[in-house]
Amino acid sequence: MTRGARATTPAWLWVPASLALLLCAGPVAALLLNVPWTSLGSLLSASEARTALGLSVATSVGSTLICVVLGLPLAVLFSKLAGPWMQVLRGILLIPLVLSPVVSGIALLYFWGRQGLAGRVLESAGLGVGYSPAAVLIVQVFVSLPFFVVASLSSLRAVDHDLEMAAATSGAGPTAILRYITVPLALPGIVVGALLAFARSLGEYGATITFAGSIEGRTRTLPLQIELSLNSNQPEIALGICLILISLYLVLLAIARFGMGLLLPR
Numbered sequence: 001m002t003r004g005a006r007a008t009t010p011a012w013l014w015v016p017a018s019l020a021l022l023l024c025a026g027p028v029a030a031l032l033l034n035v036p037w038t039s040l041g042s043l044l045s046a047s048e049a050r051t052a053l054g055l056s057v058a059t060s061v062g063s064t065l066i067c068v069v070l071g072l073p074l075a076v077l078f079s080k081l082a083g084p085w086m087q088v089l090r091g092i093l094l095i096p097l098v099l100s101p102v103v104s105g106i107a108l109l110y111f112w113g114r115q116g117l118a119g120r121v122l123e124s125a126g127l128g129v130g131y132s133p134a135a136v137l138i139v140q141v142f143v144s145l146p147f148f149v150v151a152s153l154s155s156l157r158a159v160d161h162d163l164e165m166a167a168a169t170s171g172a173g174p175t176a177i178l179r180y181i182t183v184p185l186a187l188p189g190i191v192v193g194a195l196l197a198f199a200r201s202l203g204e205y206g207a208t209i210t211f212a213g214s215i216e217g218r219t220r221t222l223p224l225q226i227e228l229s230l231n232s233n234q235p236e237i238a239l240g241i242c243l244i245l246i247s248l249y250l251v252l253l254a255i256a257r258f259g260m261g262l263l264l265p266r
Helices: 003-008 011-034 037-044 047-080 084-093 101-112 119-124 133-157 161-169 174-203 206-211 222-230 235-263
Strands: none
Touching (some): 037 047, 037 235, 047 174, 101 119, 101 133
16 A cells, blocks of 8 residues: 555555455355365266356347447437436436346336237247247346446546547548547447446346246256256256356456456556
C-alpha cells in the first residue's frame, strides 16, 4: 500500500472487506476440496457431461451473438436518445434482471410456448420451439441481453461527443461515424458486455428448466446436468461438471483481463 493510500484508507475497512472476500471465496474453496481429483478424468469424460458441455457452449455462443447483433443497436439508441419514452424502454430492458428465474420461465412459456402469443403462430407455421435447443437459446437471450446492453451502454456514453460532431461537420454520415468512431472507441465495453452475456448464458438454470425442460442432448445444459447428477447415485459427477463451469469462468476472466489490455493499452 502506498503512503497516500495508508493516509486516506481507514485500517478498520480490512475487517468487513476480509469477510466479504471470505463469503465469496469460501464456498468455492470448499467445493474444490471435495472434488474427487483422482477420478476426475473419468467423470469429465462421462457421456452426459460431454453432451451437456457441448450443448451449453453451442447455445451460449449462439445467444451471445444474438445479444450482440440485437443489443448493440439498442445500446447505441439508448446512448443517443433521451426523454420519458426512452426511460420507459430502458425500464423494459431491465425487467429480466429483476425477475425470479421461475417467473422468467413462465413468462417465456406464455409468449413462446405452444399456446403462447408468438409460440402459437410459430406452431401453426411448423416452427415450434418447445423442448428444443432453440428454446434454450431463447431463454439465454432473454436473461443475457440486459447484461450486454448495460455494459455496452456505459462504454458508448463515454465516447467523446465532440469527436463525433467534428466528423459530422466534416461530412461523415451517421453510419460512417458509428463504424469508424463510436464503435471502435466503445469496443472494450462492448467486448466486456459480450463476455458477461456468455457467462450469464452458460450459468442459466431456473428459466431453462421451467421453459425448455431437461432433455438430454436437446435442452439439458451444464447447470441442469449438475442438478440431475447431484440427485442421482453419482453425485461426484456434479462436482466434476462444477469444475468445468469454474474453469470456463476463469478462462472468461483471463480473456477479459488480457483482452482489455490489448484493446485499451495503458
